[in-house]
Amino acid sequence: MSVSEPSGHKDLVVRLKHDADLVQSVTELARSNGIDAGSFTAIGALKRARLGYYDQKNRKYREIKIDSPHEMASCVGNISLKDGEPFAHIHVVLADEGGNTKAGHLFEGVVFAAELHLRQLEGPKLERKYDEVTGLSLWEVK
Amino acid sequence: MSVSEPSGHKDLVVRLKHDADLVQSVTELARSNGIDAGSFTAIGALKRARLGYYDQKNRKYREIKIDSPHEMASCVGNISLKDGEPFAHIHVVLADEGGNTKAGHLFEGVVFAAELHLRQLEGPKLERKYDEVTGLSLWEVK
Amino acid sequence: MSVSEPSGHKDLVVRLKHDADLVQSVTELARSNGIDAGSFTAIGALKRARLGYYDQKNRKYREIKIDSPHEMASCVGNISLKDGEPFAHIHVVLADEGGNTKAGHLFEGVVFAAELHLRQLEGPKLERKYDEVTGLSLWEVK
Numbered sequence: 558m559s560v561s562e563p564s565g566h567k568d569l570v571v572r573l574k575h576d577a578d579l580v581q582s583v584t585e586l587a588r589s590n591g592i593d594a595g596s597f598t599a600i601g602a603l604k605r606a607r608l609g610y611y612d613q614k615n616r617k618y619r620e621i622k623i624d625s626p627h628e629m630a631s632c633v634g635n636i637s638l639k640d641g642e643p644f645a646h647i648h649v650v651l652a653d654e655g656g657n658t659k660a661g662h663l664f665e666g667v668v669f670a671a672e673l674h675l676r677q678l679e680g681p682k683l684e685r686k687y688d689e690v691t692g693l694s695l696w697e698v699k
Numbered sequence: 700m701s702v703s704e705p706s707g708h709k710d711l712v713v714r715l716k717h718d719a720d721l722v723q724s725v726t727e728l729a730r731s732n733g734i735d736a737g738s739f740t741a742i743g744a745l746k747r748a749r750l751g752y753y754d755q756k757n758r759k760y761r762e763i764k765i766d767s768p769h770e771m772a773s774c775v776g777n778i779s780l781k782d783g784e785p786f787a788h789i790h791v792v793l794a795d796e797g798g799n800t801k802a803g804h805l806f807e808g809v810v811f812a813a814e815l816h817l818r819q820l821e822g823p824k825l826e827r828k829y830d831e832v833t834g835l836s837l838w839e840v841k
Numbered sequence: 842m843s844v845s846e847p848s849g850h851k852d853l854v855v856r857l858k859h860d861a862d863l864v865q866s867v868t869e870l871a872r873s874n875g876i877d878a879g880s881f882t883a884i885g886a887l888k889r890a891r892l893g894y895y896d897q898k899n900r901k902y903r904e905i906k907i908d909s910p911h912e913m914a915s916c917v918g919n920i921s922l923k924d925g926e927p928f929a930h931i932h933v934v935l936a937d938e939g940g941n942t943k944a945g946h947l948f949e950g951v952v953f954a955a956e957l958h959l960r961q962l963e964g965p966k967l968e969r970k971y972d973e974v975t976g977l978s979l980w981e982v983k
Contacts, residue, residue, distance in 0.1 A: 710850055710880075710960065710962055711844055712844070712878065712880070712919075712962060712967060712980075713843065713844050714843045714979060714980040717974050717975065728844065732844070740880065740882060740917045741917075742917050742918065742919070742930065742931075742932040744895055744897065746897065768895075768896075768897040768898075770893075770894055770895065770932065770944065770945045770946055771932070772915070772932045772933065772934050772944035772945055773915045773917050773932060773934055773944070774917070775917075792915065792934050792942075792944055793944075794892075794894065794934075794943070794944035794945045795894065796894045796896065796903055797894075797905065798892050798894065798905040798907075798943035798944055798945050799942075799943070800934065800942045800943070800944045811895075811897050811975060812972075812975050812977055812979055814919055814930065814979075814980060816880035816919060816960070816962075818960075
């Protein structure tokens with residue numbers, strides 16, 4: 558277990574743009590505000606989405622297409638550096654008109670409406686490096 | 700994308716009352732503590748609930764009744780002002796005895812037990828105004 | 842409704858160990874860092890898990906076994922004291938290769954990869970005591 562303690566922090570409250578991609582929006586938010594590390598939650602609704610499931614054995618993502626409007630019942634994510642650039646890692650739980658859910662890693666989510674609360678973290682760098690064990694880019698907490 | 704940076708903040712930890720409505724409880728918490736803006740997560744269990752799915756095309760909520768006890772596997776929400784009063788916007792993921800889920804916007808949730816962590820945000824006002832594009836009351840971040 | 846206002850706080854960012862149990866890891870994190878109270882979110886993936894559903898009528902947990910790899914689409918939890926020791930209360934939403942979900946109280950979760958953001962809360966003690974009404978150990982917020 559690697560633990561990093563940020564030396565400073567601030568909060569940001571964000572209304573995402575209608576029709577924007579949630580992943581790109583968070584990445585852009587990080588870039589334009591100089592956010593190298595952070596943690597966020599969001600709620601709202603998406604017009605459509607592409608989710609991912611990481612096949613732990615074959616070490617690749619499978620894609621799950623969500624072609625209809627869904628509530629974004631949960632969105633939890635973080636921001637850290639990957640190849641020196643802000644990178645958003647986001648997981649969501651989506652719900653249809655019957656309350657039935659689809660969930661996973663968020664590759665793309667077209668925003669109908671979304672409200673986000675970000676906790677920006679300053680201090681030790683939080684960088685992703687390729688991890689041999691999982692095949693994923695994971696934090697090297699310094 | 701509209702971004703607001705609160706000038707101050709504090710944390711509150713809350714045990715909600717058995718048999719109370721979760722939405723009303725958070726609204727009351729905001730009113731009695733002078734909380735105009737905030738972000739929270741909660742876990743616990745509900746006795747029953749009424750969920751909502753927003754029909755993006757027809758611009759109205761459909762209601763999903765949950766008449767049996769469920770774990771509240773996730774609860775993410777925020778507080779902002781609507782018509783000058785604190786308003787709680789809450790999404791939940793509920794799970795039954797088989798771990799199967801129902802999720803969406805929370806209209807009403809009768810608390811069996813619930814533990815909430817609220818991050819109160821001070822500073823620029825976070826107000827909801829009617830949004831023509833979605834038919835919803837969304838943040839006007841100032 | 843019982844409300845506690847922490848007098849201080851700090852943030853921790855944690856990469857959990859591959860193959861470690863998520864519940865034990867958070868408990869160990871709390872013990873080794875002197876964390877008596879906190880709130881956290883996490884995302885990642887689990888190799889397998891044991892979930893719980895609390896039977897509100899018969900006042901006992903039923904166990905749900907998840908024997909295959911799942912995305913951890915959501916993880917919300919808190920840390921407080923139980924019998925004088927740090928205790929982690931954690932709920933998760935898991936998703937399989939089709940995006941289908943299982944959710945509930947987390948008894949055990951074997952980490953494939955997991956990224957956690959903890960908000961440590963200082964101040965008034967947050968202790969769990971047996972609650973007659975629910976049969977659960979709930980917060981006595983002082």
